[in-house]
Amino acid sequence: MEFYLNGEHIDITLEGEKTVGEVLRSFEETAQENNCATVGIRIDGKEISADEFDNAAAQELKDDTRIELTTVSQEAVAQAFKDSAAEISETVEILLELPALFKSGSDSKAKASIAKLADVVDKFCHVTAISALFPEKFGKISVEGKSLSDFFADLMPIFNDLNGAMESGDTVLLGDLAEYEISPRLKALAQAVKDL
Numbered sequence: 129m130e131f132y133l134n135g136e137h138i139d140i141t142l143e144g145e146k147t148v149g150e151v152l153r154s155f156e157e158t159a160q161e162n163n164c165a166t167v168g169i170r171i172d173g174k175e176i177s178a179d180e181f182d183n184a185a186a187q188e189l190k191d192d193t194r195i196e197l198t199t200v201s202q203e204a205v206a207q208a209f210k211d212s213a214a215e216i217s218e219t220v221e222i223l224l225e226l227p228a229l230f231k232s233g234s235d236s237k238a239k240a241s242i243a244k245l246a247d248v249v250d251k252f253c254h255v256t257a258i259s260a261l262f263p264e265k266f267g268k269i270s271v272e273g274k275s276l277s278d279f280f281a282d283l284m285p286i287f288n289d290l291n292g293a294m295e296s297g298d299t300v301l302l303g304d305l306a307e308y309e310i311s312p313r314l315k316a317l318a319q320a321v322k323d324l
Contacts, residue, residue: 129142129190129192129194130192130194130195131151132196133196133199134197134199135196145189146189147186147188148171148184148185148186148188149184149185149186150189151189151195152166152185155197159199162201163201163202163203163262163265164200165199165202165261165262167199167200167261168198169181169184169195169197169198170194170195170196170197170198171184171187171195172193172194173194200258202262202265205255205259206265206266206324209255209259209266209321209324210321210324212251213317213318213319214318215248215251215252216248216252216314216315217315217318219241219244219245220314220315220318222241222244222245223241223245223306223307223311223314224306224307224311225241226238226302226303226306226307227303227304227306229241230299230300230302230303239294241306242302242306245310249287252317253280269321270320271316271320272316272320279317282313283310286305286310286313289301289305290302290305290306290310293305
């Protein structure tokens with residue numbers, strides 16, 4: 129059996145494991161002890177979805193079985209939150225300039241700032257999804273007294289308004305939303321996660 133962890137070949141000694149599932153269970157115990165979680169499984173070159181897991185786990189181990197796992201550590205998630213907080217803070221500064229950019233006719237620069245906002249929020253949501261693998265560490269994050277999911281539920285209508293303003297070309301509304309609605313919320317979000 130060949131075993132790869134995050135792309136690196138690892139020599140492991142089997143302790144009586146006969147199926148792929150037994151190897152995975154054994155690995156998962158070790159991963160949990162090290163505050164890690166598995167986020168991707170590939171068996172013999174095939175990505176295994178949640179629906180396919182039971183069938184894949186039942187496969188008998190052979191000499192040529194190749195197991196590739198992708199993991200993430202709790203520490204890496206905390207660092208990703210810190211990095212996101214820094215990006216969000218930078219984006220807030222850019223958003224505060226939107227009204228001036230629109231007034232000066234720098235529409236393309238203003239629209240690039242809005243595109244950056246979308247990228248930063250998307251990245252943050254990805255980190256948030258992965259953080260759910262470590263509920264004891266990240267499950268209690270709150271922004272202005274709200275859970276992350278409630279915070280984003282409140283923010284989505286504002287993003288919808290922002291999208292509508294972009295489609296209609298309403299630069300005054302875009303500037304107001306960026307300055308008075310989105311920026312303060314993002315600032316609070318960055319503050320909530322920067323010290324994890």
